Amino acid sequence: DGGITQSPKYLFRKEGQNVTLSCEQNLNHDAMYWYRQDPGQGLRLIYYSQIVNDFQKGDIAEGYSVSREKKESFPLTVTSAQKNPTAFYLCASRDRLSGNQPQHFGDGTRLSIL
Amino acid sequence: AQTVTQSQPEMSVQEAETVTLSCTYDTSENNYYLFWYKQPPSRQMILVIRQEAYKQQNATENRFSVNFQKAAKSFSLKISDSQLGDTAMYFCAFTSRETSGSRLTFGEGTQLTVNP
Numbered sequence: 001d002g003g004i005t006q007s008p009k010y011l012f013r014k015e016g017q018n019v020t021l022s023c024e025q026n027l028n029h030d031a032m033y034w035y036r037q038d039p040g041q042g043l044r045l046i047y048y049s050q051i052v053n054d055f056q057k058g059d060i061a062e063g064y065s066v067s068r069e070k071k072e073s074f075p076l077t078v079t080s081a082q083k084n085p086t087a088f089y090l091c092a093s094r095d096r097l098s099g100n101q102p103q104h105f106g107d108g109t110r111l112s113i114l
Numbered sequence: 115a116q117t118v119t120q121s122q123p124e125m126s127v128q129e130a131e132t133v134t135l136s137c138t139y140d141t142s143e144n145n146y147y148l149f150w151y152k153q154p155p156s157r158q159m160i161l162v163i164r165q166e167a168y169k170q171q172n173a174t175e176n177r178f179s180v181n182f183q184k185a186a187k188s189f190s191l192k193i194s195d196s197q198l199g200d201t202a203m204y205f206c207a208f209t210s211r212e213t214s215g216s217r218l219t220f221g222e223g224t225q226l227t228v229n230p
Contacts, residue, residue, distance in 0.1 A: 040123075102161045
């Protein structure tokens with residue numbers, strides 16, 4: 001079955017450490033997205049990418065970085081510059097050329113500080 | 115910039131009854147899309163229903179239907195015959211062809227609890 005796989009499900013970060021969250025999709029979607037969700041709140045966009053080797057900042061990109069070397073993969077790195085990384089992170093993808101098609105989401109990664 | 119507002123942080127309903135969740139949005143665009151997503155305790159984001167702004171007919175998906183009022187910029191979700199499995203956080207979301215990357219703008223969410 002096609003879908004989006006996020007790993008790991010749980011991740012712990014030490015002070016001053018960079019950590020990378022994985023997102024892989026086999027839906028052949030061009031566009032991919034990273035969202036952050038804090039408790040009791042909606043989703044906020046961190047980064048998005050519409051094609052390979054191209055990506056744009058979302059609303060809360062500071063302290064995060066991404067790469068898009070392959071169509072299937074859009075990893076998110078939470079850097080030590082992100083002072084409050086504890087949150088739930090969701091990856092999504094979408095068929096870029098289809099107007100009303102929704103974003104499909106992975107199951108998320110919960111990141112906590114040790 | 116578009117904004118999406120859900121004014122009901124929490125709602126509850128008895129099993130088998132009907133409940134309506136509210137959503138309003140602000141945009142100057144004419145061609146856009148609206149979605150309701152459900153996030154159960156498992157934290158998965160599940161698409162419930164979608165509406166194209168150019169369509170006057172309200173979308174329906176089994177027990178779920180919307181009341182789309184374009185002039186009022188309102189997009190409410192009605193859940194009929196509520197079931198215990200409908201307990202979840204519900205998010206209203208907006209996107210458009212003009213929006214860069216077709217990014218979604220989400221409301222703050224409404225926590226719905228279905229009581230037995």
